[in-house]
Amino acid sequence: MDLKQHINTDKLPAHVALIMDGNGRWAKQRGKERIFGHENGVEAVRDTVKAAADIGVQYLTLFAFSTENWCRPHLEVETLMDLLIQAIGNETPELHKNGVRLQAIGDLESLPELCREKLEEAIKLTANNTKLVVTVALSYSARWEIVNAAKKIAEKVASKTIHPDQIDEEMVHSVMETASLPDPDLLIRTSGELRLSNFLLWQVAYTELYFTPVYWPDFRRQHFFQAIIDYQRRERRFGKLDNKVAVTKNNF
Numbered sequence: 001m002d003l004k005q006h007i008n009t010d011k012l013p014a015h016v017a018l019i020m021d022g023n024g025r026w027a028k029q030r031g032k033e034r035i036f037g038h039e040n041g042v043e044a045v046r047d048t049v050k051a052a053a054d055i056g057v058q059y060l061t062l063f064a065f066s067t068e069n070w071c072r073p074h075l076e077v078e079t080l081m082d083l084l085i086q087a088i089g090n091e092t093p094e095l096h097k098n099g100v101r102l103q104a105i106g107d108l109e110s111l112p113e114l115c116r117e118k119l120e121e122a123i124k125l126t127a128n129n130t131k132l133v134v135t136v137a138l139s140y141s142a143r144w145e146i147v148n149a150a151k152k153i154a155e156k157v158a159s160k161t162i163h164p165d166q167i168d169e170e171m172v173h174s175v176m177e178t179a180s181l182p183d184p185d186l187l188i189r190t191s192g193e194l195r196l197s198n199f200l201l202w203q204v205a206y207t208e209l210y211f212t213p214v215y216w217p218d219f220r221r222q223h224f225f226q227a228i229i230d231y232q233r234r235e236r237r238f239g240k241l242d243n244k245v246a247v248t249k250n251n252f
């Protein structure tokens with residue numbers, strides 16, 4: 001049965017963020033090297049992007065490589081970067097055909113040159129697409145992003161472009177890597193880990209969190225749809241009271 005039919009298209013999350021985790025353990029279960037897991041993760045990305053576009057999600061943000069991931073063994077990092085270059089090359093024509101706009105956030109300067117070039121090419125090619133914005137977080141960490149944002153604001157103050165009193169949430173948002181994106185409505189993490197691992201810490205203030213034990217290489221459209229259905233059953237209150245709760249409170 002396709003879970004798609006249980007999704008309420010009037011209540012879709014506009015922005016879904018995804019921590020794609022569990023590639024190494026998936027490979028280990030099969031007696032293979034970790035990179036085998038990363039290779040098999042590409043199919044999961046393909047299926048998830050298609051699923052998001054299929055139901056009309058507008059923004060999908062994928063955590064692909066963290067600042068901290070640079071500290072993994074050299075061979076794993078190098079092979080991951082090669083895989084990334086290959087995946088961007090292979091996947092971009094199909095993404096473009098399907099109206100997907102590709103973006104990237106993170107310290108892109110730190111990526112190998114070929115990787116940056118391929119990425120820039122894909123970003124440029126897909127710049128006018130509007131069906132779905134896919135943002136890949138590469139060499140990204142939320143604390144790195146927040147430190148950079150603080151520096152940008154400090155520079156504006158130092159040059160007297162702004163007064164400290166003018167700093168508000170909107171301004172902070174505007175200097176974040178995700179300035180062009182709304183905050184995520186839903187964040188999915190695969191592999192059973194119950195943590196955020198330095199991902200979008202500023203942006204997830206009121207994001208609904210969904211954790212699944214599925215390892216990333218096994219993640220498919222039905223898992224994605226299951227997360228959306230779970231999200232749609234929740235009541236987002238943003239610290240306020242809904243009508244029912246408010247009435248009960250007033251009665252006491």
Ligand code: IPE
Pocket residue numbers: 020021022023024025026064065066069080191216
């Ligand atoms: C996620 O899978 C991919 C990256 C972090 C690059 P992992 O490589 O973290 O796999 P596990 O968590 O060790 O199983």
Ligand code: IPE
Pocket residue numbers: 019020021022063064065066069193195197
């Ligand atoms: C988070 O996964 C980063 C990505 C998925 C790219 P990690 O595997 O690096 O996170 P930890 O080490 O389990 O917290």
Ligand code: MG
Pocket residue numbers: 021022023
């Ligand atoms: Mg991991």
